[in-house]
Amino acid sequence: MNQLLHSKKQNELGMACAILCALVWGILPIYWKSLHPINSLLIMFYRLVLACIVVFLGSLIVYKWKGIIEPLKKKEAIPVYILAGIVISTNWGLYIWMVNAGFIVQTSIGYYIEPLVICIFGAILLKEKIEKYTLAAFIIAGIGVVIMIFSYGEVPLLAIVLAMTFATYALIKKKLQIPALLSLFYETFFLLPVVIPCILYMEFTGRGAFTQGEPYQIGLLFLSGLFTAIPLSLFAMAANRISLIALGITEYISPSMALILGIFIYKETFDLIHFIGFIIIWIGLIIFTAGGIRSRRQFQGMEQEGQVNGRS
Numbered sequence: 001m002n003q004l005l006h007s008k009k010q011n012e013l014g015m016a017c018a019i020l021c022a023l024v025w026g027i028l029p030i031y032w033k034s035l036h037p038i039n040s041l042l043i044m045f046y047r048l049v050l051a052c053i054v055v056f057l058g059s060l061i062v063y064k065w066k067g068i069i070e071p072l073k074k075k076e077a078i079p080v081y082i083l084a085g086i087v088i089s090t091n092w093g094l095y096i097w098m099v100n101a102g103f104i105v106q107t108s109i110g111y112y113i114e115p116l117v118i119c120i121f122g123a124i125l126l127k128e129k130i131e132k133y134t135l136a137a138f139i140i141a142g143i144g145v146v147i148m149i150f151s152y153g154e155v156p157l158l159a160i161v162l163a164m165t166f167a168t169y170a171l172i173k174k175k176l177q178i179p180a181l182l183s184l185f186y187e188t189f190f191l192l193p194v195v196i197p198c199i200l201y202m203e204f205t206g207r208g209a210f211t212q213g214e215p216y217q218i219g220l221l222f223l224s225g226l227f228t229a230i231p232l233s234l235f236a237m238a239a240n241r242i243s244l245i246a247l248g249i250t251e252y253i254s255p256s257m258a259l260i261l262g263i264f265i266y267k268e269t270f271d272l273i274h275f276i277g278f279i280i281i282w283i284g285l286i287i288f289t290a291g292g293i294r295s296r297r298q299f300q301g302m303e304q305e306g307q308v309n310g311r312s
Contacts, residue, residue, distance in 0.1 A: 133291025
């Protein structure tokens with residue numbers, strides 16, 4: 001009974017962490033918008049450096065020096081960390097630029113289709129079995145994206161690149177197989193020799209944050225490390241306590257919040273054809289989620305049956 005109660009509490013804690021993480025990610029467009037007119041690339045550079053400092057301190061507390069050094073013992077680890085860092089920093093930079101350039105609605109499109117892109121990557125690159133519901137969801141969501149393309153009059157390339165970079169990052173993370181805190185530390189640490197000189201160059205040539213931003217914006221900018229590390233830590237805590245299906249469902253909260261912010265707060269274009277496209281994408285996501293839940297329940301049922309047979 002105590003074990004069951006403990007498991008229930010852990011699950012509740014996991015769901016709370018997942019929802020809180022999604023809410024933080026969902027309001028980040030307001031934060032990035034508040035840093036305008038500081039250069040988006042420079043914001044990303046500062047974010048990378050400050051996130052590295054924050055996760056290093058967190059890793060030192062949680063894993064100590066020995067735990068921090070341990071991942072480097074893996075063969076060919078450093079090139080993978082560097083590649084992951086380049087991919088996620090590209091994603092960060094593009095996202096921040098899109099928010100400040102008035103493409104918040106497109107960011108939501110990108111993060112809506114990103115789970116489906118991950119599934120396709122898994123099927124093609126990792127030879128994972130693609131379920132019928134996943135294929136159906138992908139086709140339906142694809143139709144929604146095509147409608148969005150017609151509504152824009154051009155391919156929503158930024159949204160697609162956003163989805164592709166994050167899906168690629170997820171693929172690389174699967175290969176790394178280390179705790180999120182340590183992974184992010186190395187992904188950012190090995191880029192510092194390039195990023196820090198870029199920051200210094202922009203600051204000393206009059207194009208830096210201290211030239212472009214107000215004092216309060218400089219203060220906000222220096223919180224970017226925390227705004228990166230805190231939701232990531234919450235996400236890691238959730239991933240260790242709840243199913244991937246439940247975690248996946250909560251991931252739709254943040255792009256939905258971004259969509260609402262883009263339409264109602266920042267008055268971005270969103271007409272009837274956009275709305276129809278989003279409805280179709282959401283139908284695909286519902287099929288994807290419902291199919292995943294059903295598949296998970298079937299697996300748990302087979303697992304429980306196997307345990308019963310094993311005892312008998």
